[in-house]
Amino acid sequence: MGTARPAHDGAERQRGAVMSRAVLSIGSNLGDRLAHLRSVVDAFAPWLIRVSSVYSTAPWGGVPQQHYLNAVLLVDDPSADARDWLLRGQELEQAAERVREVRWGARTLDVDVVWCADRRSDGVRVCRSTDPTLTLPHPQAHNRAFVLTPWFEIEPEATLEVQGRPSPLRDLLDALDPAEREGVRLTELTLRRAEP
Numbered sequence: 001m002g003t004a005r006p007a008h009d010g011a012e013r014q015r016g017a018v019m020s021r022a023v024l025s026i027g028s029n030l031g032d033r034l035a036h037l038r039s040v041v042d043a044f045a046p047w048l049i050r051v052s053s054v055y056s057t058a059p060w061g062g063v064p065q066q067h068y069l070n071a072v073l074l075v076d077d078p079s080a081d082a083r084d085w086l087l088r089g090q091e092l093e094q095a096a097e098r099v100r101e102v103r104w105g106a107r108t109l110d111v112d113v114v115w116c117a118d119r120r121s122d123g124v125r126v127c128r129s130t131d132p133t134l135t136l137p138h139p140q141a142h143n144r145a146f147v148l149t150p151w152f153e154i155e156p157e158a159t160l161e162v163q164g165r166p167s168p169l170r171d172l173l174d175a176l177d178p179a180e181r182e183g184v185r186l187t188e189l190t191l192r193r194a195e196p
Contacts, residue, residue, distance in 0.1 A: 001093065002006070006030065009014040011193075012088050013122065015170070017182050019100050020076070020077055020078070020079075020080045020081055020082070020084070020085070020116065020117075020118055020119075021074070021075070021076045021116070021117050021118075021119050021124070022050055022074075022076075022080075022082070022085045022114075022115065022116040022117075023072060023074055023111055023113075023114045023115040023116075023151055023155075023158075024040075024044070024070050024072065024073045024074075024085065024089065024111055024112065024113060024115050024148075025070065025071075025072050025111075025112045025138075025141070025144075025146070025147045025151075026040045026069045026070065026072070026073065026109070026110065026111050026112075027057070027069065027070040027071075027108075027109075027110045027146065028068065028069055028096075028107065028108060028110070029059065029066050029067060029068040029069070029106050029107065029166060030066075030106050030107060030108045030164075031096075031108050033068070033069040034054070034069060034076065034110045034189055034191075036108055037069055037071055037109075037191055038191055039092060039096065039109070040089075040092055040096070040109070040111060041073065041191045041192070042074070043088070043092055044073055044075050044088070046077075047075040047076055047077040047080070048073060048074075048075055049074040049075060049076050049182050050073070050154040050155070050173045051071060051072075051073050051074075051145040051154070051191050051192065052071045052072045052073070052151070052154045053150065053153060053186055053187070053189075053190070054069050054070070054071050054152035054170070054186075054187045054189040054190065054191060055069070055070045055149060055150055055184050055185060055186055055187060056068070056069060056070075056185045056187050057070045057072065057145075057146040057183060057184050057185075057186075058183035058184075059106075065106040065159045066106070067117070068146065069187070070146045070147075070184070072114075072147065072149060072150035072153075072154060073144055073154045073193055074154055074155060076119070077174060081116075081127075082113060082127045082134060082136055083128060083134060084114040085113045085116060086113050086133070086134050089109075089111030089112070089113065091109065092109060092111055093107075093108075093109050093111055096109035112138060112147075112158075113134060113136065113138070114137065114138040114141045114147055114151070115136065115138065115141070115160060117164050120147045126161060128161075137161050137162075140163060141160060141175070142160055142167070142172045143180075143183060144180075145173065145176050145180045145181045145183065145184045146183075148160075148169055148172055148173050148176070149173065149181070149192060151186045152169040152170065154171070155169070156170070159170060
């Protein structure tokens with residue numbers, strides 16, 4: 001069994017030379033969907049770099065259920081690694097009373113770590129993991145318009161490694177079936193709360 005490998009040593013992290021950056025895909029199709037997504041934005045506020053618009057998305061995976069609300073967050077934290085992002089997301093899923101009964105089934109909240117990298121003074125080093133609880137980059141992200149569309153919105157120059165090769169998000173989106181892309185619709189909802 002593989003594990004998420006740190007791309008740095010502890011001394012570098014303490015000197016501030018490394019900052020963990022992650023792309024998180026969030027979704028909900030049970031209960032107050034927007035409130036569930038906002039709970040993630042609120043919880044990740046100290047590390048939030050960018051948040052996408054909210055998209056309405058047809059369910060993925062063939063299980064009959066209502067449409068999802070989806071978004072993507074770009075987060076940065078000098079003290080976090082890939083597993084920390086996973087654990088933070090799982091805590092929020094538990095707080096939303098997520099139940100894992102059916103694969104690709106309905107859920108109150110889903111927080112997936114799609115991509116993670118260490119940002120260093122000499123560039124970015126992508127985290128790779130074969131651990132079944134945290135496979136990085138996410139092995140299905142390139143097939144999912146509900147991940148790629150909001151991610152492209154907030155980071156249009158980003159790439160995602162697929163089968164060992166980095167591919168621009170635009171190319172990955174273009175390669176999807178048109179029906180997959182059309183199933184992701186921009187809403188007027190927002191995850192940013194208005195300032196008082």
